[in-house]
Amino acid sequence: MEQRRPLIAGNWKMNGSLASNHVLLSEIQSGLSELSAAPCDIAVCVPFPYLAQAQSALQSTSIAWGAQDVSVHEGGAYTSEVSSSMLLDFACRYGIVGHSERRTYHSESDISVAQKTLRLIAAGITPIVCVGETLQERKGGLTEQTVARQLNAVLAQIDGASLDKIVVAYEPVWAIGTGITATPEMAQQVHAFLRAQLAQANSVLAEKVQILYGGSMKPDNAASLLAMKDIDGGLIGGAALKAGDFLGIVAAAKELV
Numbered sequence: 001m002e003q004r005r006p007l008i009a010g011n012w013k014m015n016g017s018l019a020s021n022h023v024l025l026s027e028i029q030s031g032l033s034e035l036s037a038a039p040c041d042i043a044v045c046v047p048f049p050y051l052a053q054a055q056s057a058l059q060s061t062s063i064a065w066g067a068q069d070v071s072v073h074e075g076g077a078y079t080s081e082v083s084s085s086m087l088l089d090f091a092c093r094y095g096i097v098g099h100s101e102r103r104t105y106h107s108e109s110d111i112s113v114a115q116k117t118l119r120l121i122a123a124g125i126t127p128i129v130c131v132g133e134t135l136q137e138r139k140g141g142l143t144e145q146t147v148a149r150q151l152n153a154v155l156a157q158i159d160g161a162s163l164d165k166i167v168v169a170y171e172p173v174w175a176i177g178t179g180i181t182a183t184p185e186m187a188q189q190v191h192a193f194l195r196a197q198l199a200q201a202n203s204v205l206a207e208k209v210q211i212l213y214g215g216s217m218k219p220d221n222a223a224s225l226l227a228m229k230d231i232d233g234g235l236i237g238g239a240a241l242k243a244g245d246f247l248g249i250v251a252a253a254k255e256l257v
């Protein structure tokens, strides 16, 4: 069976300032140096204005950085949009696409998430493709149908040979920022389902794809979630804003390596 390296990625969302980021990044770096080297892949996805700061602070460390969105367009008259080539100017390794907050507040469609995924892959940036059901969809027994629709829209656009160029994040909307976490078993069930969907595109590469869990992951629940067979890391919101919490999740992932 494929041994996948865990990825712990912080999604800072619309939080931070030059001053507070400086403190947070410094604390994460010094905390990491106390853990043994490179326990897992670690990244922070920061607001666009702070990409230069993240690059400067992290370029000689093992911590990667990335963005939280990208334009579907290559360039031109698209006010406020940020292109994949602009992200490359700041050496982003990752770009989040299809986060539920983009889908909900900005009416982002499955097809635009797929187009953004393609843009990032073409630029050599790893897309973190988010999928997840609302509480209403879960209660209606539509979890698998929802995440399959979201993921398959992306898989329809990318070549099966590119499957290992993406990361998938399962983020049940009802667990985001609520303090309510999917149980490890509930999350594992969806992760296994997502991997089966990936396997339809390429069964060999599907085993290599990191599938992250996101939704109120904290140091005290990370170990049990990360112990599940198909949970390969976390996309962390609130807990990524506190160095101690973020490092606690990294430490939980380290136990698995």
Ligand SMILES: O=C[C@H](O)COP(=O)(O)O
Binding pocket: 011, 099, 171, 175, 176, 177, 178, 179, 214, 215, 216, 217, 235, 236, 237, 238, 239
């Ligand atoms: O992208 C991260 C997720 O939305 C999870 O956020 P949270 O950890 O604050 O629940």
